[in-house]
Amino acid sequence: MDMRSWRFLKASLVAVFALHAYFCHSDTAPYYSFVDEATSAPQVSYHDYIVVGGGVAGCPLAATLSETATVLVLERGGSPYRKPVDTDKGNFVLTLLDPTPDSYAQAFITEDGVYNHRARVLGGGSVFNAGFYSHAEPDFIKESGLDEALVKDSYQWVEKKVAFKAPVLQWQSAVINGLLEAGVLPYNGFTYDHINGTKIGATIFDLDDHRHSAADLLEYDNPKQIKVYLHATVHKIILATEGIRSRPRAEGVIFEDAFGVKHTAFLTKDSKSEIIVSAGAIGSPQLLMLSGIGPAHQLEALGIEVVMDQPMVGQGMGDNTLNGLVIPSPIPVELSLVSSVGISQPVNYIESGSGLNLTPSFGRITKLLLPFLNQTTIGSLFDTRLRGGIIVQKAARPISRGHIELWSTDPNETPKVRFNYFQEPEDLRKCVQGIKTIINVVNSKAFSKFRYQEISTQLLLNLVAALPLNLRPRSLATALSLEHFCRDTVMTFWHHHGGCQTGNVVDHDYRVLGVDGLRVIDSSTFSFTPGTNPQAAVMMLGRAMGVRIQKGRYS
Template identity: 30%
Template sequence: MANDMNSADYIIVGGGSAGCVMAARLSENGRHKVLLIEAGPSDRRFDIDVPVGYARTYFDARVNWMFNSAPVPALKDRVVYYPRGKVLGGSGSINAMVFARGQAEDFEDWEKVGNQGWGWRDVLPFYKKMETHDFGASDLHGGDGPMHVTQMGRDTHPICETFFKAAEELGFKHLSDLNGAEAEGVGHYQVNIKKGQRHSSAKAYLRPALKRGNLEVITGAQVLKVLVEGKRAVGVQLRRDGILQDVRAQREVILSAGAIGSPHLLLLSGIGPAADLKAQGIDVVHDLPMVGQNLMDHICYDHYFEATVPTLNSELGNWFGKIKAGAQYALLRRGPLAGSLNQAGGFVRSSPSRARPNIQLYFCPLAYEKASPDSRELIIVRSTPAFSLSASPCRPKSRGYLRLKSRDASVAPEIQPNLLSHPDDMAEIIEAAHLMRRLSNTKALGSVIRLETKPGPRTQSDADFEAYVKESTYSIFHPSGTCRMGTNAAESVVDSRLRVHGLQSLRVIDSAIFPSIPSANTNAPTMMVAEKGAAFLLGEDNR
């Protein structure tokens, strides 16, 4: 971007999963001058392109904000790590690439609480608009959108079939499409990968748009605050290479900095709970009590097993196997490096009494140890054949918050997710633990298990599982809801067209606006929100 840029029609803060979609769509017709501001660098990196490269970016401060939560009471005061993308493509450049829309009922729930135009019939066209799907165009999928959605299967490990047989023993249906008409069942995951490379929104949307003369992109620039005159957002103040600069917005300022970054920026701008702002010495520009509230996240819980048959540990747990996998990827863009480690799973009910699927399962043909930040890697892989089975409750009831620790924009906010603070969440994850034990005891999986290593066969009772859950449960990195969409300023931050309550020319368009968390991975819903938000701005959606 040119150094003399001082205004644009639309200023987009955050070049992540949502921001890249917004930049591409708003600049598409050529009529608007669009500025995209990203704090991190370009995504043109080998460890981002290679799908399993997220093992390298997990603790890489060059492309990752590397947030930590406050101690979480229900997890024995453990601090929870929150990797968030600080790079073009955002968290979509460092995640595990699972493309899951959520259940149709999730969006019906959004509409039921007053968010008109956000039911399943309303959001499906925007999912289709984004997709070039392996299954081609249909009533449920798009065939010519920017984002390539690949059905895993060709290169998944054969032990995944054993998991499917085990699930069928418990009555869970095998689905050919986990984003299809049926929500309940197991199958291969779909991923945003194209020809063996990560296909984030930076690649799918932004990169083709960069040749447009009306789109400018700044990297390495942190926005410090939104500039507000009266009740109208008129621009932003940013810092780049130590230099402060004000940039004016002729039409609107759009915050797409994510569920941590967007509320943090609102608070720094004097938009949020008045008492909290005053406590930090920040002038109150607009008292909006729900900014930073309603923090939601998915948690996950693992069972680990040593296997009697080969798994990916057999391939990636030794140097010969790593060299072979590297050569296969380099020559063919295939093999274990060309996909996600989350190869299979699905959405099931942990009990017949549950009204709809309430647990997301992950089956990984690999068992690994999480490394420390000093190792600069996500995983340590042993050569002993092993695999893992994980469960993530779909719709947790626990709610946390985010608030300022300092008026200095370089100081991360306090993040308190309050995971498992609601008693129903603990009851549900214990139910899920018993379900995983039942899966491991099926004839199919039992035939390939040598030993359950975690939590181990001595863990049997609800109390046993609760103790283990408190020690081992972790975030699956889906923070959302901190600028909740709703009908009034007392309970939400933005309206159903994503406009900040009580202010003009300011919107939040990212996962922060989720009224309730979708029942699956949040990257696809975030991009859908951006597609729909761009349509609002361009007048294409009249609902």
């Protein structure tokens, strides 16, 4: 199929999805009069702020800016409200596996051979993540340079719309008590705070297991001053230069709708008007490079005009690793995603879920369990949902760093991404420590009713090692060494960060160094992911920076 035919097919499918969303709109989903398909956009428009990416940071940022200025949001994906049931708690894994052209999660494989996803939906990764909501550690707030009172107010602004106390039923209670037996102390009860020990956190799933996302924060907007276009793929930022010594200035963007038609959005003539890139740790450095800001040798090789040679764009990429165990249970379990966490700063975080719809992934597990359990028991484990759960660890603050490179000038194509998982021995040590903690939880008295005594923890390790979790070369010693187990079973926690890091690419006001009228506000600016799960901090950042930018505009 040639490119023209593919684009026509893709546009047709997108149109079908849009019609389906219109006629099957959920009564519980917010209705936004200012959200439209990019096919309805004028050829040329003018705005005080242009936000590229309606994700976890972009939605609260845009809603805040619209209080006092005109805002355009360009989101390359669709609406999270077109299929609201798909984002409910019980369909967490299935949303990630959605193969349709307009899926919320765009799959890709890193150069390390690890399966991965990036968001393409209004609301970003908060539309398909595990839902855990917890504040950042104090170190992150200090490094961000944000005022503590503003941070507190911004968290509260977010939480009025999307945060709920996470439910704790039998499985999660057993994990909590198992963590305490394993020495992850003290017990801190329910708290938003990121502190050592075991705690219950918040979630973006409500009491009916319906998901709320960053897109819900658009309810705060001024609908007369904001416009959001879906399936609007930004191809480049228009950067103007006057004279050989002048700084480049962002003046607008060129974006394409689902039918391949190009549109141009310009900033108003106000000197405080800005373009703010919030396209995520992969999308933001990619867009800067496509616009001529990045490593000159890489841009020149693709015929991109170099506006500013900035070798640090796309560098310092990090991703937190995920490793863990699957534990079949002899008794029924509730459906749960992350409700509690064991925090061992700065080593790792232990989280858990149960009753998930993982059935498509477990054909190989049944074969390995056959020698230990009878066919009837095997069948009961994988009826419609897993009778059992998973306990995983996230290695905190990885030292290993990678980079991204452009394959082409097509913004729809995910660039080459390498995270260099476990390149640094310290990251591997953290993983091993986390797996040891998980084993201690599984072997604890508190957790005993949820495991078959005849299945040893070594067999559980073997089961996970037998699954095709990634495309990395396998070691023959996986079952003999936790170091090999970590390397061979590594997965992503989807907590990508870096690529436009503060101090290297942007300043502490998130302005792109050497360029006027251009900021980057999202996880690409981070040197580490805040908290156990970063979404709370990223939404807070969007709100806080919106407030700060407003004050700067009218001061």
